[in-house]
Amino acid sequence: xxxxxxxxxxxxxxxxxxxxxxxxxxxxxxxxxxxxxxxxxxxxxxxxxxxxxxxxxxxxxxxxxxxxxxxxxxxxxxxxxxxxxxxxxxxxxxxxxxxxxxxxxxxxxxxxxxxxxxxxxxxxxxxxxxxxxxxxxxxxxxxxxxxxxxxxxxxxxxxxxxxxxxxxxxxxxxxxxxxxxxxxxxxxxxxxxxxxxxxxxxxxxxxxxxxxxxxxxxxxxxxxxxxxxxxxxxxxxxxxxxxxxxxxxxxxxxxxxxxxxxxxxxxxxxxxxxxxxxxxxxxxxx
Amino acid sequence: xxxxxxxxxxxxxxxxxxxxxxxxxxxxxxxxxxxxxxxxxxxxxxxxxxxxxxxxxxxxxxxxxxxxxxxxxxxxxxxxxxxxxxxxxxxxxxxxxxxxxxxxxxxxxxxxxxxxxxxxxxxxxxxxxxxxxxxxxxxxxxxxxxxxxxxxxxxxxx
Numbered sequence: 419x420x421x422x423x424x425x426x427x428x429x430x431x432x433x434x435x436x437x438x439x440x441x442x443x444x445x446x447x448x449x450x451x452x453x454x455x456x457x458x459x460x461x462x463x464x465x466x467x468x469x470x471x472x473x474x475x476x477x478x479x480x481x482x483x484x485x486x487x488x489x490x491x492x493x494x495x496x497x498x499x500x501x502x503x504x505x506x507x508x509x510x511x512x513x514x515x516x517x518x519x520x521x522x523x524x525x526x527x528x529x530x531x532x533x534x535x536x537x538x539x540x541x542x543x544x545x546x547x548x549x550x551x552x553x554x555x556x557x558x559x560x561x562x563x564x565x566x567x568x569x570x571x572x573x574x575x576x577x578x579x580x581x582x583x584x585x586x587x588x589x590x591x592x593x594x595x596x597x598x599x600x601x602x603x604x605x606x607x608x609x610x611x612x613x614x615x616x617x618x619x620x621x622x623x624x625x626x627x628x629x630x631x632x633x634x635x636x637x638x639x640x641x642x643x644x645x646x647x648x649x650x651x652x653x654x655x656x657x658x659x660x661x662x663x664x665x666x667x668x669x670x671x672x673x674x675x676x677x678x679x680x681x682x683x684x685x686x687x688x689x690x691x692x693x694x695x696x697x698x699x700x701x702x703x704x
Numbered sequence: 705x706x707x708x709x710x711x712x713x714x715x716x717x718x719x720x721x722x723x724x725x726x727x728x729x730x731x732x733x734x735x736x737x738x739x740x741x742x743x744x745x746x747x748x749x750x751x752x753x754x755x756x757x758x759x760x761x762x763x764x765x766x767x768x769x770x771x772x773x774x775x776x777x778x779x780x781x782x783x784x785x786x787x788x789x790x791x792x793x794x795x796x797x798x799x800x801x802x803x804x805x806x807x808x809x810x811x812x813x814x815x816x817x818x819x820x821x822x823x824x825x826x827x828x829x830x831x832x833x834x835x836x837x838x839x840x841x842x843x844x845x846x847x848x849x850x851x852x853x854x855x856x857x858x859x860x861x862x
Contacts (some may be wrong), residue, residue: 421708605750
């Protein structure tokens with residue numbers, strides 16, 4: 419096993435692309451080190467990306483926010499501008515693990531670990547976040563929902579590294595929210611979860627919406643019909659009822675000791691409703 | 705195997721060591737440097753017994769590679785007391801009998817130190833949430849929370 423700490427993204431990409439055997443990217447390590455400890459993975463090469471310039475920064479640009487791949491979730495919660503613009507994304511990121519884990523874990527790692535129950539991912543999908551990927555043939559930017567392809571699997575090719583997550587500049591009268599169900603108050607993994615992001619006009623009518631569900635299918639679900647249930651109307655009881663029904667119907671959950679299919683379906687609808695209500699209030703809707 | 709040469713700062717002292725690429729910082733602290741305050745409970749970031757402060761962030765040292773500590777600043781429980789003078793938190797843990805078997809205690813002390821450094825006047829709820837990453841199977845947590853509350857009062861007055 420080799421451990422390297424490249425100083426540039428080009429060097430990191432080159433080392434990964436040239437590596438024979440298994441290679442792993444290390445940012446916070448809160449998934450990687452657990453998998454190594456459990457014997458599930460034994461990388462021949464570990465590429466620590468924390469010394470690459472810019473990867474440990476949150477940048478606020480004219481277009482929005484760029485969150486470097488090595489930024490720990492704790493830092494997201496300390497960024498006032500990001501919290502104000504994207505409170506749903508930040509509250510989702512802050513739900514991952516304990517304070518100790520918060521000091522290490524990253525949203526990019528959460529995305530690339532590709533767990534269907536990843537807390538930050540539905541919020542990012544609802545927010546329309548994009549991933550900037552550096553690779554042997556240059557850079558590309560894709561929607562975050564195109565990254566996970568199944569439990570533990572991503573669409574990233576050999577040599578590719580996500581260097582940042584992009585969030586758009588906030589349009590006026592917009593809000594987002596994320597909620598998950600766990601059987602306790604802290605330190606658990608979502609049984610099912612929902613992220614909602616919406617924009618309203620001056621009359622409180624929803625003009626744009628994105629609804630995403632977590633732990634409800636092999637990958638995060640972007641539920642387009644759920645957005646259709648909201649757009650063009652105020653967030654009244656009928657719209658919320660329709661939203662809940664569509665979300666429950668869109669789920670393709672598993673049945674396990676943490677929740678039955680029936681339970682997950684019902685709770686997905688309830689959480690989507692509640693998240694939509696919070697997002698609507700954050701957008702200034704009454 | 706020679707290993708990776710690392711130079712880091714632990715409790716204010718510059719420390720150099722060699723480690724293997726897959727060796728955790730927890731193993732380096734305990735097995736190479738003799739700093740056995742941080743404990744291995746789960747080894748997977750769930751119990752907090754191995755908590756340390758790394759560049760002002762509370763982390764589980766079992767989830768950090770020894771090689772990652774290059775150029776960083778580490779605080780462990782061994783750095784809390786000054787000679788025979790216990791840190792206020794340590795004193796209050798004793799007074800409130802906030803420990804039984806003691807395995808979790810160094811992790812709780814470090815987590816509480818980090819908590820009070822960032823929030824000198826926490827509510828009981830903030831203490832309970834702030835220490836949720838540390839598991840104790842003996843005390844039922846109540847005495848730990850009381851000890852931290854009492855320490856916060858003393859430290860604010862200091």
